[in-house]
Amino acid sequence: xxxxxxxxxxxxxxxxxxxxxxxxxxxxxxxxxxxxxxxxxxxxxxxxxxxxxxxxxxxxxxxxxxxxxxxxxxxxxxxxxxxxxxxxxxxxxxxxxxxxxxxxxxxxxxxxxxxxxxxxxxxxxxxxxxxxxxxxxxxxxxxxxxxxxxxxxxxxxxxxxxxxxxxxxxxxxxxxxxxxxxxxxxxxxxxxxxxxxxxxxxxxxxxxxxxxxxxxxxxxxxxxxxxxxxxxxxxxxxxxxxxxxxxxxxxxxxxxxxxxx
Amino acid sequence: xxxxxxxxxxxxxxxxxxxxxxxxxxxxxxxxxxxxxxxxxxxxxxxxxxxxxxxxxxxxxxxxxxxxxxxxxxxxxxxxxxxxxxxxxxxxxxxxxxxxxxxxxxxxxxxxxxxxxxxxxxxxxxxxxxxxxxxxxxxxxxxxxxxxxxxxxxxxxxx
Numbered sequence: 001x002x003x004x005x006x007x008x009x010x011x012x013x014x015x016x017x018x019x020x021x022x023x024x025x026x027x028x029x030x031x032x033x034x035x036x037x038x039x040x041x042x043x044x045x046x047x048x049x050x051x052x053x054x055x056x057x058x059x060x061x062x063x064x065x066x067x068x069x070x071x072x073x074x075x076x077x078x079x080x081x082x083x084x085x086x087x088x089x090x091x092x093x094x095x096x097x098x099x100x101x102x103x104x105x106x107x108x109x110x111x112x113x114x115x116x117x118x119x120x121x122x123x124x125x126x127x128x129x130x131x132x133x134x135x136x137x138x139x140x141x142x143x144x145x146x147x148x149x150x151x152x153x154x155x156x157x158x159x160x161x162x163x164x165x166x167x168x169x170x171x172x173x174x175x176x177x178x179x180x181x182x183x184x185x186x187x188x189x190x191x192x193x194x195x196x197x198x199x200x201x202x203x204x205x206x207x208x209x210x211x212x213x214x215x216x217x218x219x220x221x222x223x224x225x226x227x228x229x230x231x232x233x234x235x236x237x238x239x240x241x242x243x244x245x246x247x248x249x250x251x252x253x254x255x256x257x258x259x260x261x
Numbered sequence: 262x263x264x265x266x267x268x269x270x271x272x273x274x275x276x277x278x279x280x281x282x283x284x285x286x287x288x289x290x291x292x293x294x295x296x297x298x299x300x301x302x303x304x305x306x307x308x309x310x311x312x313x314x315x316x317x318x319x320x321x322x323x324x325x326x327x328x329x330x331x332x333x334x335x336x337x338x339x340x341x342x343x344x345x346x347x348x349x350x351x352x353x354x355x356x357x358x359x360x361x362x363x364x365x366x367x368x369x370x371x372x373x374x375x376x377x378x379x380x381x382x383x384x385x386x387x388x389x390x391x392x393x394x395x396x397x398x399x400x401x402x403x404x405x406x407x408x409x410x411x412x413x414x415x416x417x418x419x420x
Contacts, residue, residue, distance in 0.1 A: 024278050024279075024280050025276050025277060025278035025280065025281055027274045027276055029274035031404070032402075033384070033402055033404070095277050097275070101404045101405070102274075104274050104275060106276060106277045106278075108277060108278055109278075136402075138402050138404075138408065139408075141273070141274045143273060143274050143276070145276060145278060145280050145281055145284070147280055177287075179284070179287040179288055179290075179291050181288060181291075192409065194273065196273075196284055196288065198283060198284055198287045198288075200280065200283055212280050212283060212284060214273075214280075214281075214284050216273045216274070220408045220409055220410065
């Protein structure tokens, strides 16, 4: 039984399909520590072998650049370490990253449906789990990045987003650039919701605003979880993401996304 | 910019789209701007200095006179990464070392709240806290960022 004040998550709630849906990227991420030696050649061969009969082809390697730590005037040598691999779908806008500490599945635009997105993410996750023998998951993230393209008006950002830059009272200065990042706890659950907004420069059309609304739902309380439990969690996080998105935009923005604006 | 402590330390999944890169870049610029402020960084400057001292003083076998192992290079580097990942404005820890060569980070409050974290060379964090007579200890994993749970222990230890 949930404590009083807990958010009631309804994974069966249906959401309106938006004619001009603004999703530019949908991401599912699992983080944890792999249980095998992370050797570039061996790992690459294992994933190439497991994916050879799928629609995924090797894209590139992921490198991590760091600086060797010194406490002297000497800046220290740069170290380039191999971190993982990326594979790309031959059929659609999907990219998967297999790294030493994380699995990241991205579906770029055009995004089709949650069901397809989740299904494909979990199929690739099963391959990653099998290759890396990962056991404990330290974090799950469901992140949707949206690009709202709206006519520029006098009210600008505040006409479309609930969170917008507000000039100080009695000082008629104009916002030029902003980035807002807010993280919320979800009462009664071990989820957090991070909502980020910023503006993307539009060099093509001075009369249009391009606003990025990024909703990242995550939890760090996972450990060893069955596929059934993970699926349920992803669905709960999807519901939270949808509610956070819809609650972050105004009626004017909704009209544009519905195709009525 | 409006942000809370958790947002500044808990990294988002890396994205592939141009929009993901814009968010990351704008966010990073805002955080760097805060880091240039003395008031935000004052707690950390001392911790980084102490880490350098520990690295120097404990670099040889038997540095404590009881046959302690030399300070572990990996533990030092992970401790440095941990300090960089701490929430801006949070008090920095006192830095020490244990005989097996790992770095320790300790926080104390005026009350009887303490937290000690030992940084293992493989990224395992061994934490031991005492909050008002209640003991809490265990392990956690540190890779790139500090989990909300560890952050909450630090906040509680420094109230």
